[in-house]
Amino acid sequence: MxxxxxxxxxxxxxxxxxxxxxxxxxxxxxxxxxxxxxxxxxxxxxxxxxxxxxxxxxxxxxxxxxxxxxxxxxxxxxxxxxxxxxxxxxxxxxxxxxxxxxxxxxxxxxxxxxxxxxxxxxxxxxxxxxxxxxxxxxxxxxxxxxxxxxHRPETASSDSLSLKDIKQGNQSTLICKVLHVCEVKDGEWMLFVWDGTDAPPVNIHTKFDEEFDNPLPLQLESIPLSRNVLCKFPTVGTVLRMTNSNCNEKLGLHLLKPGKWVQFKNINFEVRYGLWCGILLSKSKFSFLPDDDDHAIHCRRTYEERAESKWDRKPFTCLPWPSKVTDTDHQDVPFVTLMDVLTYPEVIAKFRCVVRVVATLPGHPRDFKAPCGTYRIRLTLEDPTARIHAYIYAEDGVKFFEGYPSIDTMIKKHNALLGVEEIDDADSDEKPRNPPWVECCLCSYNIDETDVWGSIRYRIFDTTLVG
DNA sequence: TTGGGG
Missing domain, CATH: 2.40.50.140 (Nucleic acid-binding proteins)
Structure with a gap:
């Protein structure tokens, strides 16, 4: 031979x-x-x-x-x-x-x-x-x-977390769909992942007077995603940002193609500016799951049922209904998510949402009126899908605050809206706050005819802060 | 050479 x-x-x-x-x-x-x-x-x-x-x-x-x-x-x-x-x-x-x-x-x-x-x-x-x-x-x-x-090889781990169950801590396994991948800086990546569930709300630690100089961000990426990218995202369920910014290794994250279901192992979760963030470590691993993986099918089916239902777009933790801190007209109008609002195909539109108010600008109710005496406030709203700024102006403010109440009443209402614990020691601004889920009506419009989408704004209307 | 398992 x-x-x-x-x-x-x-x-x-x-x-x-x-x-x-x-x-x-x-x-x-x-x-x-x-x-x-x-x-x-x-x-x-x-x-x-x-x-x-x-x-x-x-x-x-x-x-x-x-x-x-x-x-x-x-x-x-x-x-x-x-x-x-x-x-x-x-x-x-x-x-x-x-x-x-x-x-x-x-x-x-x-x-x-x-x-x-x-x-x-x-x-x-x-x-x-x-x-x-x-x-x-x-x-x-x-x-x-x-x-x-x-003999289907066991790819999906049974100890994986759902976004609704994430906690701050170490070495978790997450099964999710990759929606978007971008390199934010040289070697620093941001992944946008989703499993159809809502990440739990977290406490807000910023002080009211910081909002002017150091506002709570609307997203973790320094350059916001374009409307085109957002419009491809599902409108129900949290879009979790994941980053390798803590990790010195050059990871091959370009391999993660949008649309794939992936199991991440050994990842951490952190809260940054009140937003959940997944942290990739050098010891993290991922495995792609086949599209017909049982877990992926379950996530998709749950999402579809929720998206089709009349009332299930409200956040998971908003049970059974939003708090009575606010009240809206149009009680028969189903709730939509802030991602529905951000990706709505027309500029001028009206919506009813369940949100948390995580910040106001100005930070103190004594400054809520312009020198001419009319209301003008910017609220930072969030739900599990997104954060947006929404404004309260003039007559919408009169409706919202039920006229022009005394400063003490305004402070009480403001505290109720932002989830500030009522305590006597005057240090309430130091405590983390847990804003309640509240309902509100939003309308969208543009302020520049030459840049319709770029100049889109949101206003609160037909909403009353009962307190 | 490097990394590799819990």
């Missing part, structure tokens, strides 16, 4: 994972189903690296990690979905403390990635530079696809 022939034979031989694990320091060929994709990052050396996890029939539950190194992100595997199939040629089995893992050596290893779905084509959607496909590969790919139909 010639050397050429025997090399050729070796290249066709795929080891079962369990057998490969006994071949430490040897070059082997593997074929497996991808269950987890680590975030790509810059290695401590000169390369980019990422880790994926694969399973096969011999090792269906725990799987084995494969470590890739490459000169740039483009050369790393770009896995489209967990459940896809990867063929690994001449990779090295490595023993490490308690476990065994696989090293993809860029000098002699190669890979090819195929769709995992049964019936899809046998052409890989990504191949590494040294990969040579052979006709007989098909048999192995078809075999694995068939196996995954009966």
């Amino acid at each position: 010639s050397n050429l022939k025997s090399d050729d034979d070796d290249d066709y031989k795929f080891l079962r994972i369990i057998d490969a694990m006994a071949s430490i320091n040897q070059k082997v060929n593997l074929i497996g189903v991808i269950t987890e994709i680590g975030i790509s990052k810059q290695s401590r050396g000169t390369d980019c690296c990422c880790t994926i996890k694969i399973v096969d029939e011999s090792n269906a539950s725990s799987g084995i990690s494969v470590n890739f190194f490459a000169e740039n992100f483009e050369k790393l595997p770009h896995v489209e979905s967990a459940g896809d199939i990867i063929q690994l040629v001449r990779v090295v089995m490595k023993s490490h403390r308690s476990g065994v893992n696989v090293l993809f050596d860029k000098k002699f290893s190669s890979f090819a990635i195929y769709e995992g779905r049964e019936g899809s084509k046998f052409t890989p959607y990504q191949v590494s530079s040294k990969f040579h496909g052979r006709d007989r590969d098909k048999k192995f790919i078809a075999g694995l696809r068939k196996w995954t139909v009966s």
Whole structure:
């Protein structure tokens, strides 16, 4: 038998994972189903690296990690979905403390990635530079696809959080849909993710007199998203911002394509300016879930039911109904979310919403009237979907405050609206506040005919602050 | 070389 022939034979031989694990320091060929994709990052050396996890029939539950190194992100595997199939040629089995893992050596290893779905084509959607496909590969790919139909690799973790249950703290798992990805600064990314549920409201810590110089932001990104981008977002359920700003590593977040369902592992949640923020760490991992993942289907179905229902657009924690702190006319008009308001296709429109008032400008009721004596106040409103500024002017203010009450009455009303605890020690401005859910009527209009959408404003009308 | 598991 010639050397050429025997090399050729070796290249066709795929080891079962369990057998490969006994071949430490040897070059082997593997074929497996991808269950987890680590975030790509810059290695401590000169390369980019990422880790994926694969399973096969011999090792269906725990799987084995494969470590890739490459000169740039483009050369790393770009896995489209967990459940896809990867063929690994001449990779090295490595023993490490308690476990065994696989090293993809860029000098002699190669890979090819195929769709995992049964019936899809046998052409890989990504191949590494040294990969040579052979006709007989098909048999192995078809075999694995068939196996995954009966044995769906467990991709979605059972301990994952829903946005409605997030808490400040460490190392959570979140299953969500990626809505938008943008690089805000060099190497600093912001992800916009969603699962159809409402993140819980949080206490507001700013002082009233800070609002002029240091207003509560409407969003965490320094450049607000364009209306075009917002219009593609679902209008029910929190859009969570996620950032890697605390992380020194260069993460391969460009791999996260909008529209994908993803499971993030080892992420933190923080509150910034009263807004929830997901924090990616260098040890964070993500795995793409197939579109028909059970958890993803459940989220979509729950969202659809909620979006279609007459009253379920109000926030989850607004139960059973908004507080009686405010009252509105038009009681029969269903509530919409602030994302509905922001993405409404016409400039001039009227809405009824359930919101929290997180700040007012001016900060003190004594300044709510302009020198001419009419009301003019800017409120910062939020619901689980967005924050907006809404103004109260003139006769809408008379309706809102029920005329021109005494300053003491105004302070009481203001405190009730902003969720300030009534305490005697005059330090109420120091305490965090928890604004109640209140209903309000909003109208939108533009103030510049030459820039209709850019000059859109929101006003409160037909709303009374009962207190 | 680099990273890898809980």
